[in-house]
Amino acid sequence: MNQAFCEMLGYTPEEFDHQRWQDITHPDDMEMTQHAIDPLLAGEKASVRFSKRYLHKDGSVVWADVSTSLRRDQNGKPLYFMTNVSDITERKRAEDAVRALSYRQEVILSAVPDIIMEVDKDKVYTWANQAGLEFLARM
Amino acid sequence: MIGKEAAFYFEGEQDTYQTVQPLFSGNENVIYVESWQRRKDGQKRLLAWWCRVLKDENGT
Numbered sequence: 001m002n003q004a005f006c007e008m009l010g011y012t013p014e015e016f017d018h019q020r021w022q023d024i025t026h027p028d029d030m031e032m033t034q035h036a037i038d039p040l041l042a043g044e045k046a047s048v049r050f051s052k053r054y055l056h057k058d059g060s061v062v063w064a065d066v067s068t069s070l071r072r073d074q075n076g077k078p079l080y081f082m083t084n085v086s087d088i089t090e091r092k093r094a095e096d097a098v099r100a101l102s103y104r105q106e107v108i109l110s111a112v113p114d115i116i117m118e119v120d121k122d123k124v125y126t127w128a129n130q131a132g133l134e135f136l137a138r139m
Numbered sequence: 140m141i142g143k144e145a146a147f148y149f150e151g152e153q154d155t156y157q158t159v160q161p162l163f164s165g166n167e168n169v170i171y172v173e174s175w176q177r178r179k180d181g182q183k184r185l186l187a188w189w190c191r192v193l194k195d196e197n198g199t
Contacts, residue, residue: 123146125141
């Protein structure tokens with residue numbers, strides 16, 4: 001692994017010498033990661049791409065976009081994984097924040113007893129709060 | 140209901156579309172309109188709407 005990957009997870013290159021991918025993978029993503037790379041080991045796919053969580057040395061979660069392929073020798077025996085990892089932690093946090101805000105607004109709007117509806121430029125209904133949906137359901 | 144045009148629920152002839160047209164042409168941001176609507180069970184309801192334009196961050 002290169003310096004960028006070491007810095008991403010807070011380890012020195014020397015410390016990484018003793019780590020397996022299982023050691024730095026979030027426990028909840030262990031099975032998913034194995035499932036993702038199984039097609040490479042089985043020779044069914046040349047490369048795979050997926051998102052997963054790593055564990056930083058300090059214990060924090062690091063979200064990553066992972067692209068990996070399995071290099072083999074001339075006899076087809078697996079040699080090593082060639083993997084490209086991008087830190088997407090901030091993007092994930094932003095997505096979670098947007099999702100949480102959206103849910104919060106939905107809950108608030110659902111609590112409003114007045115009907116709130118949205119129409120597009122063609123005057124077609126595109127959204128309604130709970131009161132609006134209940135009213136329309138009776139129409 | 141979502142996906143249907145607003146006029147689908149109108150009760151009788153009404154000028155609601157003409158009333159709210161300034162919202163769509165960009166001449167007004169808020170318009171109050173009252174509109175008779177018909178429920179599925181046949182009952183008529185007079186609804187009072189405060190119609191407001193939603194714009195993106197560029198004002199479009």
